Amino acid sequence: MKLVYIANKINGTSGIQRMIAFQINYFIENYDYEIDLILLEQNEIEDKNFFELNENVSLHYLKRATTNVKSIYAKIKALNITLKKIKPQIVVACESDMFSLYLPRFIKGNFKLIYQRHDTKKLNFEGVNNTAKAKVLNKVKKRLLARAGRHYDKFVLLSEAHRVDWLRVKNIEIINNPVIINTEKRIAKLENKQVLAIGRHDPIKGFDMLLKCWKKVAEKHPEWKLIIVGKATHNLDLLKLAEKLNITDSVTFKGHTKDVSSIYLDSSILLCSSRIEAFPLVVMEAMSFGIPVVSFDCDYGPREIISHAVDGILVPQNNIDILADSTCHLIKDEHIRKEMGKMASKNIERFSVEKIMNQWKALFEELVIK
Numbered sequence: 001m002k003l004v005y006i007a008n009k010i011n012g013t014s015g016i017q018r019m020i021a022f023q024i025n026y027f028i029e030n031y032d033y034e035i036d037l038i039l040l041e042q043n044e045i046e047d048k049n050f051f052e053l054n055e056n057v058s059l060h061y062l063k064r065a066t067t068n069v070k071s072i073y074a075k076i077k078a079l080n081i082t083l084k085k086i087k088p089q090i091v092v093a094c095e096s097d098m099f100s101l102y103l104p105r106f107i108k109g110n111f112k113l114i115y116q117r118h119d120t121k122k123l124n125f126e127g128v129n130n131t132a133k134a135k136v137l138n139k140v141k142k143r144l145l146a147r148a149g150r151h152y153d154k155f156v157l158l159s160e161a162h163r164v165d166w167l168r169v170k171n172i173e174i175i176n177n178p179v180i181i182n183t184e185k186r187i188a189k190l191e192n193k194q195v196l197a198i199g200r201h202d203p204i205k206g207f208d209m210l211l212k213c214w215k216k217v218a219e220k221h222p223e224w225k226l227i228i229v230g231k232a233t234h235n236l237d238l239l240k241l242a243e244k245l246n247i248t249d250s251v252t253f254k255g256h257t258k259d260v261s262s263i264y265l266d267s268s269i270l271l272c273s274s275r276i277e278a279f280p281l282v283v284m285e286a287m288s289f290g291i292p293v294v295s296f297d298c299d300y301g302p303r304e305i306i307s308h309a310v311d312g313i314l315v316p317q318n319n320i321d322i323l324a325d326s327t328c329h330l331i332k333d334e335h336i337r338k339e340m341g342k343m344a345s346k347n348i349e350r351f352s353v354e355k356i357m358n359q360w361k362a363l364f365e366e367l368v369i370k
Helices: 015-031 068-086 132-147 160-166 207-220 238-244 261-265 281-288 320-332 334-351 353-369
Strands: 002-007 034-039 058-061 090-093 112-116 154-157 172-174 194-198 225-229 251-254 269-272 293-296 312-315
Touching: 002 015, 002 068, 015 034, 015 281, 015 353, 034 068, 090 353, 112 353, 154 160, 154 353, 160 172, 194 207, 207 225, 207 238, 207 320, 238 251, 269 281, 269 320, 281 293, 281 334, 293 320, 312 320, 312 334, 320 334, 334 353
Parallel strands: 002 034, 002 090, 034 058, 090 112, 112 154, 154 172, 194 225, 194 269, 225 251, 269 293, 293 312
Antiparallel strands: none
16 A cells, blocks of 8 residues: 655644654555655654654655745645646645645645544634634635535544534545554552643643642642643743642643653653644543543533543533532542543453454455545
């Protein structure tokens, strides 16, 4: 099988970049696929890729230093030239921007086109501000999104809950994310007085609400500590907020790390305070280590993964008080914490790598036969 993946960049730490790297490596190592990766907004001299890629991947850098309009034209031209040289059987687009949603209108070739969506539709809009400019842009985007994605051979979503975003799109396929971290069959003991949160410092992750929640928890359980792991990609100044809340003694910020397994194993609870989540990998990873998760019941991912009061706790969205109370409940009751952790490690097996990647393989083979 000859595949081409199209992405903007692969040198960051986002979930989609991690999944692209994993899929490419898995397909090469297990199915002997031939894969090219086309990068639209990254050049060869930029930061080294955070996630390792198989040495057999052929990389193509198409970044162009031109104005917006000229950049789009140059991108389309370079993309078509590159695809013509590669001659793939299947092209997989992996970005959530408007360009990728309308990609079938721009490129030509004798190949099948798959769109892989890892974000909710809301993320295509101009944030939550109410400026006149944002309102106009969102109206335009709403019209464009209503027709977007309809020309792909397959439109892959992470869960059934995401269908509501794309009611006009046909050829939808549901393929969940797999649990890709290797636990080596290790399970957290859930005895350390450590609570964990993982994610980039982005407003969408709700770490401002997390710190306010933790102030309430720390007042009742000062011996417990909160570890926040993730890259500071936005000017949020969470440390300043922690100082204002007077919780710096019980909160530690760590940058993004490849050795996250040891942090999971040292933790007893995972907190997910996101305002929105597509299909959170960190929730799945924590559960695979037998860690119960307390999460806001935000759209869409957490409720697709967590069984409330069985292997974790779902909290009404943005309700900081209940998030704190639920965390304190698991802190106080070690028996319930461990029972939920046991169920978490069992229930998460439905997202095994073998099961999910076989779904991708079957999809590719179906398209090629057609």
